[in-house]
Amino acid sequence: MNAIKIKVVAMIDSDLWYSFKRSPLIIISATLCMLLILSSIFAPWLAPYNPFDESTLSLWAANLPPLSTDEDGFFYLLGTDNQGRDILSTILYGMRTSLGVGLAAVVFAIVLGTSLGLLAAYSGGWLDNLLMRVADIQLSFPAILVALLVNGIVKAVLGNSQMEMVAIYVLILAIGLSEWVQFARAVRGAALVEKQKEYVQAARTMGVPTLMILLRHLLPNVSSPILVIATISIAVAIITEATLSFLGIGMPQTQPSLGTLIRVGGDYLMSGEWWITFFPGITLVLLVLSFNLLGDWLRDALNPQLK
Amino acid sequence: MSSLIRINNLQVEYPSRHGVFIALNQISLNVDAGTIHGLVGESGAGKSTVGSAIVGLLENPGHITAGEIIFDGQRIDEHSEKSLRALRGRSIGMIFQDPLTSLNPLLTVAEQLTETIIYHLKFSRKEAWERCLQLLREVDIPDPEQRAHYYPHQFSGGMRQRVVIALALCSEPKLLIADEPTTALDVSVQAQILQLIKRLTKSHNLGVILVTHDMGVIAQTTDKVTVLYQGQVVETGDTQTILKDPQHGYTQSLLSAVPRADRKLKRFPHASWIEDDVQSNFSDLLDDWKASSVKIVKGESQNILSVNKLNMHFKTAGSLFSGASKIIKAVNDVSFDVKRGEVFGIVGESGSGKSTVARMITRLYEPTSGNIAFEGESVTGTIPKVRLNHYRRCTQMIFQDPYSSMNPRMRVRDIIAEPILLYGLANKKEAFLRVNKLLEHIGLDTAAGLKFPHEFSGGQRQRISIARALATEPRLLICDEPTSALDVSIQAQILNILKDLQEVLGLTMIFISHDLPVIRQMCDRVAVMKQGHLLELTETAELFNSPKHEYTRTLLKLIPSAPVTCDSVDSHITTT
Numbered sequence: 001m002n003a004i005k006i007k008v009v010a011m012i013d014s015d016l017w018y019s020f021k022r023s024p025l026i027i028i029s030a031t032l033c034m035l036l037i038l039s040s041i042f043a044p045w046l047a048p049y050n051p052f053d054e055s056t057l058s059l060w061a062a063n064l065p066p067l068s069t070d071e072d073g074f075f076y077l078l079g080t081d082n083q084g085r086d087i088l089s090t091i092l093y094g095m096r097t098s099l100g101v102g103l104a105a106v107v108f109a110i111v112l113g114t115s116l117g118l119l120a121a122y123s124g125g126w127l128d129n130l131l132m133r134v135a136d137i138q139l140s141f142p143a144i145l146v147a148l149l150v151n152g153i154v155k156a157v158l159g160n161s162q163m164e165m166v167a168i169y170v171l172i173l174a175i176g177l178s179e180w181v182q183f184a185r186a187v188r189g190a191a192l193v194e195k196q197k198e199y200v201q202a203a204r205t206m207g208v209p210t211l212m213i214l215l216r217h218l219l220p221n222v223s224s225p226i227l228v229i230a231t232i233s234i235a236v237a238i239i240t241e242a243t244l245s246f247l248g249i250g251m252p253q254t255q256p257s258l259g260t261l262i263r264v265g266g267d268y269l270m271s272g273e274w275w276i277t278f279f280p281g282i283t284l285v286l287l288v289l290s291f292n293l294l295g296d297w298l299r300d301a302l303n304p305q306l307k
Numbered sequence: 308m309s310s311l312i313r314i315n316n317l318q319v320e321y322p323s324r325h326g327v328f329i330a331l332n333q334i335s336l337n338v339d340a341g342t343i344h345g346l347v348g349e350s351g352a353g354k355s356t357v358g359s360a361i362v363g364l365l366e367n368p369g370h371i372t373a374g375e376i377i378f379d380g381q382r383i384d385e386h387s388e389k390s391l392r393a394l395r396g397r398s399i400g401m402i403f404q405d406p407l408t409s410l411n412p413l414l415t416v417a418e419q420l421t422e423t424i425i426y427h428l429k430f431s432r433k434e435a436w437e438r439c440l441q442l443l444r445e446v447d448i449p450d451p452e453q454r455a456h457y458y459p460h461q462f463s464g465g466m467r468q469r470v471v472i473a474l475a476l477c478s479e480p481k482l483l484i485a486d487e488p489t490t491a492l493d494v495s496v497q498a499q500i501l502q503l504i505k506r507l508t509k510s511h512n513l514g515v516i517l518v519t520h521d522m523g524v525i526a527q528t529t530d531k532v533t534v535l536y537q538g539q540v541v542e543t544g545d546t547q548t549i550l551k552d553p554q555h556g557y558t559q560s561l562l563s564a565v566p567r568a569d570r571k572l573k574r575f576p577h578a579s580w581i582e583d584d585v586q587s588n589f590s591d592l593l594d595d596w597k598a599s600s601v602k603i604v605k606g607e608s609q610n611i612l613s614v615n616k617l618n619m620h621f622k623t624a625g626s627l628f629s630g631a632s633k634i635i636k637a638v639n640d641v642s643f644d645v646k647r648g649e650v651f652g653i654v655g656e657s658g659s660g661k662s663t664v665a666r667m668i669t670r671l672y673e674p675t676s677g678n679i680a681f682e683g684e685s686v687t688g689t690i691p692k693v694r695l696n697h698y699r700r701c702t703q704m705i706f707q708d709p710y711s712s713m714n715p716r717m718r719v720r721d722i723i724a725e726p727i728l729l730y731g732l733a734n735k736k737e738a739f740l741r742v743n744k745l746l747e748h749i750g751l752d753t754a755a756g757l758k759f760p761h762e763f764s765g766g767q768r769q770r771i772s773i774a775r776a777l778a779t780e781p782r783l784l785i786c787d788e789p790t791s792a793l794d795v796s797i798q799a800q801i802l803n804i805l806k807d808l809q810e811v812l813g814l815t816m817i818f819i820s821h822d823l824p825v826i827r828q829m830c831d832r833v834a835v836m837k838q839g840h841l842l843e844l845t846e847t848a849e850l851f852n853s854p855k856h857e858y859t860r861t862l863l864k865l866i867p868s869a870p871v872t873c874d875s876v877d878s879h880i881t882t883t
Contacts, residue, residue, distance in 0.1 A: 018324060198712035202775075205669040206726050207699045220716035 019301045029293040036287050040096040047089035048077070052254075063268070066275050079275040081261075082268060087275060090261055091283050097257040098287070101171050102237040106230055108176030109237075113183025114226060118214050120184065121191035132188070135181045143240055147174035151249050164252045171250055175237045182229055190222035224302045231295035235288045242284055258284045310337040311514035312361070312482055317374035319353070319360055330356045330369060332538045338531075340481065343508055343515040345529035345546065347522065349561075349794035352535040354518045358484040360384075361516075362399055379481060397427050400475030404487040406467035409474075410459040416443075416470050417455035420477060427478035442473040445510075446503060465496035472503065476511070483508075486518045493656075494865040501528045520794065522565050526550055534558050564799035566824035568851065568866045574806060575799035575828075611783060611815050612645040612668070617677035619663050619839075637663045639839040641677075645783070650809060650816045652830030652847065654823060654862075660839040661819050665787050668817070669704050681783075700730050703776035707788040709768035713760040719746075719771055720756030726779045745774040749804065766797035773804060784808075785817045790825065802829060823866050827851055835859050 020026055039046055062084040069075050078087035120128040138146070154170045155163055163170075194200060195218065203213050238258075244250035245259025246266075253260060258280045265277025319331040330353045338344045346354045359365050361376055361383075376384040379398065403409045411419055420442065421435040430438060443451035446469040459467055468488060475483060485504060489497035505528055508515050517529055525532050525546060532550075533543040534557065542555045553559045564575055619638040638660040645651045653661045666672045668679060670686070679687050686698045703726075706712035713722050723745060724738040733741060743753040749770040760768055769789065776784060786805065790798035802825065808814055818829050826833055826847065833850050835843040835858065843856040854860045 198706040198708055199714045201671060202704065202706060202712055203714075203725075204671055205699070205702075205704050206729055207696065208725070208729060216717075217714050221714065 016301055019297075023297065025293065026297045029290040029297075032286060033290040033294060036095065036283075036290065037099060039092060040099050043089075043092040043096050047086070047092045049074075049086040049089045051085040051089045051093060063273050063276075065273075078279050081264060081276045087279050090256060091258070091280055094256050094258045094261050094280060095283060095287065097168070097251055097255060098238050098241055098259070098284070101168060101175070101241045101251075101257065102234050104172045105175035105179065105237045105241070106233045108172060109179040109233065110183055110226060110230055112176065113180035113185075114187050114219070114222075116180070117184035117187030118191055118218060118222075121188045121195060122210070122214060122218065128188075131184070135184055138178075138181050141178075143175070143178035143236070144243060146178035147171070147240060147244055148249065150174035150177060151244070164254065167251055168255070171241055171244065174244075175240050178240070179233050179237060182233065183226060186225040186229055187222050190225050191218050194218055194221045228295060228299040228302060231291060231298055235291035235295065238284070238288055238291070258287075311340045311379060312336075312338045312516075313377040314357070314361075315375050315377070317357075317360060317376065318372045319356055319365065319369055320372045321369045323368070330538055331360065333374070334535075334538075334540055336533060336540075336543075338482070338514045338516055340514045341508060341512045342530040343505065343517055343528055345525040345532040346516060346518045346535060347520065347525050347532060347561075348535035349520060349796060351537065353538040354520075354535050355486055356538075357535075358401070358486050358516060358518055361482075361484060362401060397478045398480050399482045399484065400478070400480035402468075402471055402475050402483065402485040402488045404490050406464060406471045406491070407459065409471050410467065412459055415456050415458055416462075420455070420474060423474060423477040438477075442476055443470075445476070445507070446470070446473045447499075448473075463496075464492050465499060468492060468496075468500055469503065472500075472507070476507070479511075480513070482514045482516070484516045484518070487520070488517070489524065490519070490521070497524075498527075498865070504528065522550075522562060522795070534561070560796055564796040566798075566802075566822070566828045568824040568827050568863075571827055571847070574803050609647055610644040611647045611682060612817075613678075613680040613683075614644070614664070614668070615642050615678045615680070617641045617664065617667060617679065618675045619660070619667060619672060620675045637839050638667070638674075641836075641839075641841045643834055643841065643844055645815060645817060646832075647815055648813045649831040650818055650829055652826045652833040653817065653819045653836060654821065654826050654833055655836035656821055656862075658838065659836040661836050662787055663839075664836075665704070665785050665817065665819055669702060669785060670699070696730060700726075700732075700779045701781050702783040702785060703779060703781040704785045704787065705769075705772050705776050705789045708792050709765045709772060710792070712772055713768065713775075715760055717759075718756065719758055719760060719763075722760070723756070723771065723775045723778050726775065730779060732779065741778065742774075745777060748777075749774045764797075765793050766800060769793065769797075769801050770804065773801075773808075777808075781814070783815045783817070785819070787819045788821070789818075791820065791822065798825070805829070823851075823862060835862070 020030070044050075062080060062082050064070060064076055064080040064084075066077065066079040066087075068079060070080075076086050076088070078091070080086055081090065116131055120131040141149075151170055151174055154166065158166065200213060200217055203217050208217075241250060241257060242259030242262065245257050246263045248263065251257040251260045253264065256264070261280035262277050262284070265273075265275075265280065268276050314334060314336040317331055317334045317336075318329070321328040321330055334353075334357060336344070336346075336357070346357060348354045356365070356369070359369075360371060361378075363383075365371070371384055374384075375382055410416075414422075417436070417439055420439040421432065424430050424435040424438050425432065428435075428438075439455060440451045443455060448454050448466060448469055454462075459470065462470060472488075483504075488504070489500050492500065501524065504515060504517070507513060517524070519525060529546045531544065532546045534541045534549070534555070536557045541557050542549060542553065549558065550562065553562055566575075617638055618636070618640060621635045621637055622633070641660075641664060643651075653664060655661045663672065667674045667687075674687055677687070678685055681698050681701070684694060686694070690698075713719075717725075720739060720742050723742045724735070727733055727738040727741060728735065732738070739756070742756055746753055746755055751767065751770065751774075755763070755767075755771075760771070763771065772789075789805070790801050793801065805816070805818075806829070809816060816829075818826070820826050820829075830847050833843075833845065833847050834841055835850070835856065837858050843850065843854070843859050845855070850859065851863065854863055
């Protein structure tokens with residue numbers, strides 16, 4: 001109990017919390033971010049309808065505008081889509097998929113990038129050269145292209161029928177692969193600086209095993225750039241996922257993400273049913289914006305040179 | 308007569324959310340034209356803040372809350388920003404510590420000088436050029452017609468600082484503020500620059516405020532001196548009077564903490580008035596060690612470490628396309644023996660290879676050729692794991708920079724316990740007990756173990772480093788410039804701790820330093836190194852009294868003359 005109390009006091013006293021408190025924009029975006037994350041976690045409880053339960057769907061209720069009530073007396077706050085699904089519910093579930101893919105892809109990119117970056121920095125020599133040249137080559141491909149490539153390969157191997165089941169993992173893999181380079185570069189740069197410091201040399205003179213030096217001494221000291229890049233990367237990952245889904249090579253219609261919802265709605269935009277694509281679009285913008293603002297603020301707050 | 312600049316009860320404060328930090332507390336200062344006034348103090352004393360306050364360059368959120376600055380009969384602290392800028396440039400010149408950053412690297416020296424002259428004195432281009440040459444001649448730049456067209460990076464450090472001085476003189480100022488003007492320079496260059504400043508003071512009738520941490524510089528250069536301690540004036544007056552007969556305890560301890568090159572003292576006296584008085588106590592440490600597996604044998608003449616024909620060649624990495632790589636010979640055929648229980652010094656300038664030798668001894672570098680033997684057994688190349696672990700445990704290192712030699716994300720307790728646990732000397736519980744004991748020995752309380760390194764000052768951190776080095780009960784301690792990043796009074800404190808340790812435990816030490824007076828105070832025998840070669844190896848006293856090698860003689864000559872040691876301090880000194 002006491003230990004927790006000390007930790008809480010230390011957190012409230014920290015510079016990070018101080019700079020957080022002083023910026024209303026950040027408080028708003030952090031609150032928004034939390035709200036969106038929480039509402040997607042609790043989507044099954046929060047959503048008024050289950051959009052994937054086919055028994056509740058009725059085509060009579062399709063393409064209803066926002067704030068309308070159907071013949072059976074059900075109320076749709078944001079209207080319904082072409083299959084009669086409640087837009088609000090599909091957004092909540094779609095955001096869940098979008099966030100899940102984004103987070104998982106970034107975690108994958110962090111693990112891959114950080115370990116390769118640490119390895120490159122610590123070992124140096126030809127391994128460092130090799131890894132960084134691979135990273136350079138990877139950087140010359142746009143993220144979308146990398147994702148398309150991975151997607152295409154998996155599709156060719158598994159075929160269309162099984163693709164729906166593994167679509168989410170393919171997306172995570174594809175987006176993660178296109179983002180690891182940033183982590184690897186940042187970690188390598190920071191680790192090269194830390195490696196020269198005397199505490200690492202002290203550990204080496206003691207004969208501390210290499211893996212322990214990497215994990216206990218280097219990793220904790222290169223973690224703040226990882227945190228900053230991760231926050232911004234989540235936003236990028238969500239956008240990439242939405243783009244892929246919008247192009248029709250991401251999440252299938254049966255498990256829609258925000259990008260899928262925007263694509264489906266896009267078909268009806270010309271016929272005046274704007275709400276089908278508008279609300280998922282707005283949600284995507286808010287989600288990405290709040291992550292970006294948080295990332296920017298973290299970068300400034302954790303960088304002592306900007307203080 | 309009225310003085311050139313008068314500072315009355317100046318108060319500078321830095322408000323922050325943790326409370327108001329008072330950088331200067333009621334400082335008063337008078338500087339006359341034609342004199343050099345020294346401001347001396349250790350880091351955090353506020354000596355640079357005085358200069359910044361005068362020229363209005365206080366960094367946000369610092370501001371003047373009380374007092375006044377009167378320059379040439381005018382108050383300048385309340386001037387509007389614009390008129391202040393003109394005044395600042397025209398009548399007050401500044402010289403900073405690092406000559407490289409005070410010059411614009413993209414403009415030639417001539418461009419920078421003439422531009423400043425035209426801006427301030429409204430000269431024509433031709434007149435400005437003449438004036439530029441004259442200034443460069445005055446600061447002793449040879450061949451100024453040629454050199455004026457050089458870029459700053461084409462000058463050496465000392466020459467660059469001369470250019471900075473010329474730049475400061477461009478507008479014919481009355482007051483010159485020199486903030487640690489020689490700290491970044493080599494000793495030999497330092498003397499020349501100080502001479503130059505002295506000469507210009509007389510010839511231009513300048514008032515000079517010389518900010519420094521170095522008592523030697525004060526003794527050599529200044530007419531008057533003000534000693535600052537934690538933002539307060541501790542003592543002020545004629546330099547000679549203060550150096551001979553310091554009244555305040557802080558000035559006394561500051562003076563006595565400066566290592567002397569002329570004789571060896573048993574300890575540094577008056578090491579009080581420092582951040583906190585250390586009560587280090589090693590007497591019972593020996594009992595602990597006696598009981599442990601590693602025996603400390605005192606006074607045996609057997610060599611503990613033999614270094615035989617050591618060579619270290621570094622290959623510069625060729626790039627991907629041009630495979631040509633150069634070989635740098637960092638250490639050439641170095642051989643020496645370290646006797647059990649002695650303090651063996653290695654002295655040399657930067658690039659002499661002294662740290663490389665230390666790194667080979669601690670196995671951070673694998674020597675290109677040659678052999679190192681510990682207690683008669685080779686410890687270079689691939690050796691059995693048992694012997695390697697034993698050797699690593701018996702040799703520990705203390706590093707130069709107390710700010711980077713500890714993992715900032717680990718607690719002090721874990722830092723000190725790491726080697727104990729690594730070699731399996733104790734289980735976790737026993738290890739922490741040992742850590743507590745070690746913390747007591749170095750004069751910190753056991754609560755310190757739960758804190759992180761950044762919560763300690765430089766001196767405290769260096770003591771924690773010592774505790775970590777002692778944790779495995781080593782027999783050989785390698786100190787690589789252990790005090791060169793510290794203030795002089797804290798240096799005295801750390802050196803005292805090392806002396807005590809050596810005395811009580813009979814530890815063998817290899818002490819590496821560029822600072823000859825420190826070497827004199829610490830070492831029994833000294834090896835002099837230059838560009839990877841060992842030039843001379845002899846008893847310390849003999850080296851200082853009758854140096855054999857030409858290079859050693861030059862080094863000894865360059866030691867800045869020690870400040871006149873006051874009698875009151877002398878009476879406390881016991882010489883050995």
